[in-house]
Amino acid sequence: MSLIFKKNKREIKPLIVLFFFLAVTFCNAQNKIEHPNLILTKKGVEQIRKELGNIPIFDATLKAVKEEVDAEIALGIHTPIPKDYSGGYTHARHKRNFLILQKAGVLFQILQDEKYAVYIKDMLFQYEAMYKDLPVHPQTRSYARGKIFWQCLNDSNWLVYVSQAYDCIYDWLSKAERRKLEKNLFRPFADFISVKNPQFYNRVHNHSTWGNAAVGMIGLVMNDEKLIQRALYGIKDANLDPNAKDNDGGFINKNGKAGFLANIEEPFSPDGYYTEGPYYQRYAMYPFLIFAEGLQNVRPDLKIFEYKDSVLLKSVNALINLSDADGEFFPLNDGQKGMSYYSRELVTALDIAYHNGNQDPGLLSIAKQQNKVLLDDSGFSVAMGIKEEKEKPFVKKSINFRDGADGKQGGVAILRNNNLELVFKYAAQGSSHGHYDKLSYSVYESGDEVLQDYGLARFVNINHKGGGNYLKENKTWAKQTIAHNTLVQNETSHFSGKYEIGSKHHSEFYLFDDTNSDLQIVSAKENNAYPGTQMHRTLVMLKSEEYEKPILLDILKVNSAQKNQYDLPFYYMGQVMKTNFKYSPFPTLSPLGKDNGYQHLWKEAVGKPSSTNNSRLTWLNKGKFYSLTTITKETDELIFSRVGANDPEFNLRRDAGLIIRRPNTQNTLFVSTIEPHGNYSTVSEFAVNASSSIKELKVVLDTEEYTAVLITSLKGNSKLFIVANTNALKETKHRLKINNKNYTWFGSYYYN
């Protein structure tokens, strides 16, 4: 500009006027965007600074974050040339960098200490210097290799976090510095993970959600409408092969949908259930909510939190409900056990949902357990809420989540009574992270597993184990049907274990009723897992004075066009105490089968059913007793299995199972109860109520229309449960004669 002014002033006066007019207009346009504006706002920062020292949980988090960042600053800046998979040094270092950059950003805003801005600037320029000439990452395993990391996914993580840091020092940087960073680092970075990798970016998948958020957030900071549009709606002209697949075997893009809004639209059901399952929902929550918060601040007109009937806010509630008594997520599909609502992603999700939603006091009680908050406007809201003692307990009740964008692709139901929790999965495939386990369930008592879902076969980020990535046993064992508490036909997995087939189908909701806490029920059907075979599973959580704790009734009705071998496993956790049936241990152990997960099970012993036709296993786990009572046929085999065969690298846990094997059978019925009872203390050495209180289970009727089971307690009291198999309507009146006695009732089930 200075060059212009060297010309004759008079000559150019009109030009100058015009120029200033344009410049002011331009600057105004620019200034409409204040910084920070993503997760912190100018107003928010002012409020926070005013209250500092008076908001205990915020102050404590701030102190911890400051200590962490100061320690990192003292260690110096390291941006090594990318080399490793997720368990290795360069991966861990770059991951740490982006986490610290984000934190340094908020510290700069809140504490207004320039050292944090300097640290961010220096590191950003190191990245800027490196990124220009950086080739694609040397590790080749990913379908979409990144540059900083081995996959674009992690590069996107980087940009989501670093955008926030950049936002925090945006105004502090000179225009020239910003221009350099944007030209050499941020724009090429955003382009690389999007237009250069459409197979990664243009999908409906948690990977793409990260990609969309990354591009969108840097777009918001830079006020780059092109990037924002690309974030919201995807790449318009990406022509992807609809049959291409990613590393996990999932389709890249079957239907052409893409962009952040499509990623909200598709995987979330109207109830806020995310089709991949809670572990990945947790992972995806961060980009969903952090980008939504940015949009809310910069583009409030989009009303992103109201999008699809406020599904983003609902999803936070859903996720909390998908955790056990300890806050650990149920490991449906690929899920690492132990991941919980104490994770940083859930701190983020919860704070943002509280701040941008209706300030649910239940969320505050979870935030209080988390004992940390985001150092931003939403974290401030939460901290103030806790300070003002607004919290109320978050009561996790029985709940049914529909799956599918329209809520019509089956679902996941949780029944809860006292300390007992049942998790029933009758959902869609759950994209590439889905397991082949239609109508499977798991059971928890007080946060301890009673019947487990194995979860994934992976040690996330532990380099020793396949670089911290998915292990091959995830496919050969963890995803297979036999790894779950559900029916296996002829030793094959549902949908032949094929994603192409599984992703076309879902189970069918039949019934859910939690209105009576003493009798809660869920029921669903599966007609496609094995062509020609229909499965219908009904689970009832009963509470009565006959039994110390709630018990579970499990009715699985199977109809098939031909005779099959059926295996129904129960992965009980703990040590065998007693059986009422005889079994023979094997002197040497062989795998139970050759394929479909069976090759990973040792056959420890095989039993013949009790002559009473009620076979029972009682076990002990963590000081509590449990009994499985199941109606068996004379020709059944009861197989004691143990995970761990064909496991050459000790990747699997040596967990136990009991498999009910029913050979050469066409239509059949499996009826079982899971009964928690009693306790044992290794300190007092008292064993209380160590035995089942069930005397007998008996099927008194089983037709196409009705199945009736009589449960008799040791005290001698009998209760009859009838389920209508073909009519779930509440208003229907049923009449039925069993053993010359007439039963009449309204609705899909009877119990008395």
Added chain:
Amino acid sequence: MSLIFKKNKREIKPLIVLFFFLAVTFCNAQNKIEHPNLILTKKGVEQIRKELGNIPIFDATLKAVKEEVDAEIALGIHTPIPKDYSGGYTHARHKRNFLILQKAGVLFQILQDEKYAVYIKDMLFQYEAMYKDLPVHPQTRSYARGKIFWQCLNDSNWLVYVSQAYDCIYDWLSKAERRKLEKNLFRPFADFISVKNPQFYNRVHNHSTWGNAAVGMIGLVMNDEKLIQRALYGIKDANLDPNAKDNDGGFINKNGKAGFLANIEEPFSPDGYYTEGPYYQRYAMYPFLIFAEGLQNVRPDLKIFEYKDSVLLKSVNALINLSDADGEFFPLNDGQKGMSYYSRELVTALDIAYHNGNQDPGLLSIAKQQNKVLLDDSGFSVAMGIKEEKEKPFVKKSINFRDGADGKQGGVAILRNNNLELVFKYAAQGSSHGHYDKLSYSVYESGDEVLQDYGLARFVNINHKGGGNYLKENKTWAKQTIAHNTLVQNETSHFSGKYEIGSKHHSEFYLFDDTNSDLQIVSAKENNAYPGTQMHRTLVMLKSEEYEKPILLDILKVNSAQKNQYDLPFYYMGQVMKTNFKYSPFPTLSPLGKDNGYQHLWKEAVGKPSSTNNSRLTWLNKGKFYSLTTITKETDELIFSRVGANDPEFNLRRDAGLIIRRPNTQNTLFVSTIEPHGNYSTVSEFAVNASSSIKELKVVLDTEEYTAVLITSLKGNSKLFIVANTNALKETKHRLKINNKNYTWFGSYYYN
């Protein structure tokens, strides 16, 4: 008496005077013994009543006990005809009865509510009515069957507790009631468990301690000198076969010693270590201390708490030191894991030791964790101490306990640094509950097992499992050498697994030094486990800046008269992360051997040592990483084992082990390090310091006199450790040339 007074008053006046004189004299003699006098005293009761409501922990315990007893009173009195083993109803009911009777007794004294006295009286008379004609218990498994219970041991438990109840209502009962109870119940009861069962009573064994205390306590209450003498000194003329054995395979009475004092004298070492191990020490503490307290109150002249240099008081301290960071006892010999200083026996032991010892403020901190006290004079002392905030932390340090009555039969050493604990056993056999595991050790971090001692094979009081008694796998597996982290020669157990031989020998103390917390050392030798073979194991706990946490160096030197196969197992807890050696899993599993515990191990995989001769296993347990690095020879086999073969009733846990097998070797040296490092969180999914920091272990010298090991860290720093194998004297000056370098030092070891 009233009949007398119907005669002519004048005639009998002198007689009356004489009568009254005699009566008063008689009554005075009787009154010398006040009641209560065992665990409560008249003075104590007065003090307690005065402070009620002002001693929080006592008041809280009182409230809990009152609720418990009131609930039992409401349920009515049940004294079923004895029938069951320890897991069954009649056993549990009678056990509950005696526990409740004792509690009702103290409630009567403290609350002075007669309903408790009435309850006790009524139940005692039900027992009185039953006992007279009660045959010996119908279950026949015990070498000394009781009447109320299947073994005299439990009958003795009954009397120890019921004596206290009787003491509390003694004065409240009429003389006639007392006479009836004593004649028909207490005296025959005391005789049955003593003179009628000398094989139970006249031993040095925890069984007899209970018997002695039972007889002695009822003797103190009844002021029966004969019983008291029998309690203190045993039955004088019991001629027992010195070769007879009990159910556990232990000798009944080898040396003729008997009585309470002999039971203090023999099994306790001068350091307060009880030869059977902490689990049984805990069990025995109750009769030892409760009877001692009674003696202290009634026979203070005996100075029982000063007996054998105050060994009873020392033993309480020893027991607390024999627990891990969670207060759980190390399961040396037969010990059920999970038993801890929160048990009722330890509440008793600690309160009595505090009250009758020197009021150690460290004990108060444990009492505060226990959060309950005895409702008696000693519990009152503790409660007052806590109220007055006298407690100081009980710091568990490294400690060496000598075993044997004279302290000369080996011992048990514990090395501690930060959160790491090593438990090294070089003790005597430990009577019939002893395991064949000379020079074995186990390792703990923060209360979690790193290398485990299997403990016992029993589910105490769980009826499902062999009536709650010892399972046969206790003998065939848990006691065997291969079940422990120590050397097995030619697949046989120490002393051929024979109690007769094992009980004649003990390991030899060589060295213990904990003066330098950065280098703590213990060393011992075993010359009798395998005739002709000498083992010398030296364990060093090192802390240095090279390693994140303390590490353990394990040097096991073996000399033998002939060539042998040596197996050295490491029962690591957790999941294999990585090895630096190749191994092949077995496609089917077979037991590792046929006998001596080997029949219970599955052979999962076998490896060949790393070509570097440093073989390494890294594993993960409860969020922490560990590495075992061991110097191997080319011909060694590395066997991955799993407990559970030949286990037809699922009595054993499926725990892992790594066995170093060295075939066809005469003299040899095993050198290993156990290195805890890093951590992993399933919430943050960060894996920190997941690999060993040891580059190399190298033996640079190994002669009869010296063994020298060089430890080189990944950072490249080397440290030399030398142990003098034949001279443990501190003052000796050693000179040694290794690789042309001279080393000179004082004392038994060198490190630099």
